[in-house]
Amino acid sequence: MTDVKASDPSNVTGYRSFELGSFKFKRDEYFVNITWKTKDGEITHYMSADVFLRALMRDVAWNFFYLQINFDTVFGTNNLYGTVEMFAGSYNEAYTEAGLNLTETFETPEILATFKAMLDDWTNAGFDPFAAPEETGTAWLGRKNGNNRTAINRERQVCKRMVGLNGDTPQRTDENGHPVNRAFEDVPQDEPEVHAEAGFESEIGAINLFAYLSRSDVTWNPSISSICKSSLCCPTTEEYSLPIKHGNDRVEWFLQLSDEIKWEVEDLETGKPRAKVIMKPGDVAAMPADIRHQGFSAKRAMLMVWENTNPDIVEMHSSGKLNPWPVDF
Numbered sequence: 001m002t003d004v005k006a007s008d009p010s011n012v013t014g015y016r017s018f019e020l021g022s023f024k025f026k027r028d029e030y031f032v033n034i035t036w037k038t039k040d041g042e043i044t045h046y047m048s049a050d051v052f053l054r055a056l057m058r059d060v061a062w063n064f065f066y067l068q069i070n071f072d073t074v075f076g077t078n079n080l081y082g083t084v085e086m087f088a089g090s091y092n093e094a095y096t097e098a099g100l101n102l103t104e105t106f107e108t109p110e111i112l113a114t115f116k117a118m119l120d121d122w123t124n125a126g127f128d129p130f131a132a133p134e135e136t137g138t139a140w141l142g143r144k145n146g147n148n149r150t151a152i153n154r155e156r157q158v159c160k161r162m163v164g165l166n167g168d169t170p171q172r173t174d175e176n177g178h179p180v181n182r183a184f185e186d187v188p189q190d191e192p193e194v195h196a197e198a199g200f201e202s203e204i205g206a207i208n209l210f211a212y213l214s215r216s217d218v219t220w221n222p223s224i225s226s227i228c229k230s231s232l233c234c235p236t237t238e239e240y241s242l243p244i245k246h247g248n249d250r251v252e253w254f255l256q257l258s259d260e261i262k263w264e265v266e267d268l269e270t271g272k273p274r275a276k277v278i279m280k281p282g283d284v285a286a287m288p289a290d291i292r293h294q295g296f297s298a299k300r301a302m303l304m305v306w307e308n309t310n311p312d313i314v315e316m317h318s319s320g321k322l323n324p325w326p327v328d329f
């Protein structure tokens with residue numbers, strides 16, 4: 001059992017405050033305050049509570065993801081796969097040059113328990129951190145008002161082999177709570193015909209991936225729709241902005257399936273701008289292993305994220321055996 005250091009609810013706002021290592025977390029009507037110790041005394045960083053909760057939701061649901069989740073330009077986590085570093089200012093040149101940054105390391109269950117407790121206490125009824133802002137509104141703000149455990153405890157959809165196969169993650173339907181999203185009413189819902197040779201019925205399958213994605217009820221939350229060894233197809237639907245800046249320890253590929261997403265690409269260590277990428281349907285891009293990136297999508301868009309889960313690849317990049325880019329032309 002992992003202890004969570006939480007205060008009693010505030011008499012004024014109703015929210016609890018939390019501590020982890022030498023970091024302190026407090027939320028009020030609009031903001032989350034993150035306080036840490038520096039050589040010059042304590043420093044406090046402010047984030048809008050909705051921005052913080054959207055990032056926290058992903059950090060928790062993705063079990064700290066591949067390497068780095070930046071909540072913004074200051075605060076975030078590094079997944080070391082067993083332990084997690086929590087940092088403030090450590091990947092921001094202004095903070096590191098002034099010596100005002102702090103990184104502390106925790107066992108994964110310890111930081112996860114604190115993050116889950118914070119997410120649970122600070123998410124009000126009616127606010128879904130995975131939903132597009134237009135679909136969840138402003139219930140995040142104000143004093144404490146109930147909770148939204150159904151939304152924050154949603155299981156990420158992860159298939160064993162492929163969506164739609166016998167015994168695997170089912171297709172999304174009206175009946176299982178996945179109506180077509182308002183942005184994708186024009187997406188055809190017909191399914192491919194599969195004629196398997198007798199005896200191979202469980203070995204072959206096909207789905208209409210566009211129909212599957214048109215029924216996603218979340219944004220910026222890749223589900224895993226097919227797996228082959230270390231190769232993961234993680235399609236997702238995107239609206240508004242990716243609530244984190246993701247700093248990677250491997251290459252990942254993006255295939256734009258519909259609409260348009262703009263990406264900002266920055267240096268992993270310093271956050272200095274590196275590139276802007278505008279992706280239109282059919283465009284393919286590889287995000288290098290030494291950057292952080294954030295996406296922006298004015299209209300809900302479909303994106304295929306292609307991930308490599310091979311754990312050996314981290315060392316191959318950090319030792320320089322592999323270039324941070326995947327191909328030379």
Ligand code: PHB
Nearest residue numbers: 219220221222236246305
């Ligand atoms: C990413 O960091 O690469 C990422 C995360 C979530 C998404 C899309 C891309 O929905």
Ligand code: FE
Nearest residue numbers: 246248252287
């Ligand atoms: Fe990424």
